[in-house]
Amino acid sequence: MKATNPLRFIFLFIPYFFALFFKDQPHISYIISYLGSYFIFYLSYSGLIKKLPTDLPKLEQLLRPIYLMQIIFAGYMCCTSIFYYLNALGFEYTSYLGPNPYQSKTIFFDIANTQRYYVLAHAALVSGLLYAMDYTREKKYELNIGSMSKLLIQISIICLPLGFIFEKIPGLNQFSIQLSGLSFVAGTIALAFAFRERNRKVIVLTAGLFVINLIEFLGGGFKEPIIISFLLLGIYLLPIFGKKVIPVFGAILIMLFLLLPTFVGNFRSLSGAGLSAEEARDQSLNVILEGGVFNSRIQNENWLFLTHRLSEMDMFIQFSHSTPQFKNYYKFDLVNQALYTPIPRVLWPSKPDMERQVMERVYAAGVVDHRMLVSAKPAYVVDAYLSYGAIGIIIALFLYGYFAQKISNKAEHLFGGYFLGSAVMFAGLFQIFWRGNSFEFMFNAVFWSYITMLIVFQFLKARGIIVQKY
Numbered sequence: 001m002k003a004t005n006p007l008r009f010i011f012l013f014i015p016y017f018f019a020l021f022f023k024d025q026p027h028i029s030y031i032i033s034y035l036g037s038y039f040i041f042y043l044s045y046s047g048l049i050k051k052l053p054t055d056l057p058k059l060e061q062l063l064r065p066i067y068l069m070q071i072i073f074a075g076y077m078c079c080t081s082i083f084y085y086l087n088a089l090g091f092e093y094t095s096y097l098g099p100n101p102y103q104s105k106t107i108f109f110d111i112a113n114t115q116r117y118y119v120l121a122h123a124a125l126v127s128g129l130l131y132a133m134d135y136t137r138e139k140k141y142e143l144n145i146g147s148m149s150k151l152l153i154q155i156s157i158i159c160l161p162l163g164f165i166f167e168k169i170p171g172l173n174q175f176s177i178q179l180s181g182l183s184f185v186a187g188t189i190a191l192a193f194a195f196r197e198r199n200r201k202v203i204v205l206t207a208g209l210f211v212i213n214l215i216e217f218l219g220g221g222f223k224e225p226i227i228i229s230f231l232l233l234g235i236y237l238l239p240i241f242g243k244k245v246i247p248v249f250g251a252i253l254i255m256l257f258l259l260l261p262t263f264v265g266n267f268r269s270l271s272g273a274g275l276s277a278e279e280a281r282d283q284s285l286n287v288i289l290e291g292g293v294f295n296s297r298i299q300n301e302n303w304l305f306l307t308h309r310l311s312e313m314d315m316f317i318q319f320s321h322s323t324p325q326f327k328n329y330y331k332f333d334l335v336n337q338a339l340y341t342p343i344p345r346v347l348w349p350s351k352p353d354m355e356r357q358v359m360e361r362v363y364a365a366g367v368v369d370h371r372m373l374v375s376a377k378p379a380y381v382v383d384a385y386l387s388y389g390a391i392g393i394i395i396a397l398f399l400y401g402y403f404a405q406k407i408s409n410k411a412e413h414l415f416g417g418y419f420l421g422s423a424v425m426f427a428g429l430f431q432i433f434w435r436g437n438s439f440e441f442m443f444n445a446v447f448w449s450y451i452t453m454l455i456v457f458q459f460l461k462a463r464g465i466i467v468q469k470y
Contacts, residue, residue, distance in 0.1 A: 008049045009130070012123040015039055019116050026112035030085060033115035037078035037122050044070065050130040056418055060239045063423040065404045065433070066129050068235070072434040074125060076310075077381060078118045083306040084313045085111055092303055110317045117316070120390060121381045121397045128401025134409060135418075142416040144467045149202050151465065152190035152424070156209065159183035170346045177445070178429050178452040184213055185428035188229060192236030224435075227256050232427070261305035312379050315367055319382050322365040330361070330386050334439045341444035358438045361386065380436035404433045407450065414457045416466060425453055 015036020022029040043049050044066060053061060062068050088107050090099040104110065145151050163179035166172040191206035210229070217225040234249030263284045270280035308314055323329060337357060345351045358377050362368055368376050378386070384396035407430060412421030429449040432442060460466045 009127045011043060011049065012040055012126055013120070016116060016120040016123060019112070019119065023112065023116070026108040029112040030108070030115050033112065033119040034078070034082060034085075036119040037074060040119070040122050040126055041070075041074070044126045044130065049126075050133065053133070053135045055135060057239075059243075061418055061422075062235050062238070063427045064135075064418070065401070065408050065422075065426075066126075066133060068427075069404060069433050070126065070129065073436060074122045076435060077312075077379070078115075078122050080306070080311040081111070081115055081118065081313045083303075084308070084311045087303075087307040093299070110320070111313065114313050114316045114320065117320075117381065117385060117390065117393055121384070121393050124394045124397035125401040128398040128403075129405045130401075131398075132402045132405035132409070135412060137409070137413060139413060139417055140469060141414060141461075141466050142469050143420060144464055147197065147199075148419075149190045149193035149197055149199060149206070152186045152193060153202065153206065153209075155424075156183045156187035156190060159186065170344075174342070174344060174444075174448040175452055178449050181431055182425070182428035182452070182456070184225075184229075185232065185431075186424055187213065188232050189236050189424060192233060192240060195237065196240045226260065227253065228431070228434075230256065236423075258302060261309070262301040265301055265305075312382075315376065315378065316382050316385075318367045319365045319378065319386060323386050324389070327364055329388055329392070331388065334361075334383050334387055338439040338443035341440045342447040354440045354444070358440055377438045377441065380438065380442060383439045400433075400436070403446070404430070407446075407453075411453060414453070414466075415460075425456070429453055 015032060019029045019032040019036060022032060045052070052058075052066065053064065055061075058067075088099065088103060088111060090097055159179040160183040163176045163183060166174075166179065167176035187206060187209045190202070191210055194202035194206050210233070214226060214229060217229070230249060230252050234245055234252075237245045237249075266284040267280045270283055275283070337352075340348075340351070341354060343351060355377075362376050362378065380400065381393060381397065384393045386392070387396065408422050408426045411425045412418055415421040415425055429452055430446065432445040432449070436442065437445070457466065
């Protein structure tokens, strides 16, 4: 994985420039941009731009950024827009209902323009990932353990209560989300390792932790942690059981995508009406069980989810209408705001509220009204656009990929290699890289996740779990 010819990175940007050439023909331009992301996936995994790591079989290194992080981040950003496009054409699933008479006459130009920004962002992201990717550095530390599953259970059990405790302590609540995420990932991997070690007691214990996590996620009314739970478990079981787990977990994930939008929508509606989390959860589950997968209500909820919540194209279009036409680019204002976010409120009592700060640009763009009690934080790529347009996207997404990869490199160097480095620490502490967020939330989370990683390293080193090789 030595440095390759930088000119090869230009190939990643071919779809953007090709689509830009056809900007006056929006349907052609959109299709080129959309398929361009699949072309970038091919280039990144073929090794044509830069050779991929060969220290492990591909199935055993899926938690490295170039694999899962790219697939989730770029797939969510670039590939989900097809539903929004089909909806604008007048389709609902495979049925043609005719275009919406109230939609903008320029809607397809807007869709094509936004998709061009997406494929540009994807190219810049992969450039950053590949440029920084280097797993050839000799590992300075190694693990000194007997059973990996027992170590993971210990990490999970220790981090979970610490996360709850730190959430209540001013100045330490920064670590709460990081420790909870690490506990969840460690517990999930422990279940997979228990299968590998054929330890029945550990299988029962870790399976119980997994189910408890699922129940907690259902009670919170969020669909992403549930999907991620099964996705991670499937990835961790791949090296143990091989490709035969793919159809099983593939079917589970499809069912979750079909059912969870209705569950979450119903849960939030009932919670807003005053029901407790447990009552809202139980009633929402009953709606799913009684309605079935092909219930008309579920289908309508799913289509709305696919077109306006899974894809954030509609929000990006609204931002592009206001900036720079009516609102100038923010330039470095958003970056400057983000740099101050890691300072704990206990040290800075007058620290601005991040949520309100982010929502100000949402209100300024007219995406939502001030009177609406909703959170509509812009995606990372949108903040990059709001800062400097296309140039902002190139710079911000390159740095996104670059720092994600550098952190993965560092994690493997500190924790003795891929498994505890990327599969546990990077996946557990830096999940925000998978989906992204606004600049302020991204910078704050990555900063404190990195600090948490260094603290965990020192703790494991002091306990003799990590030892220096030389």
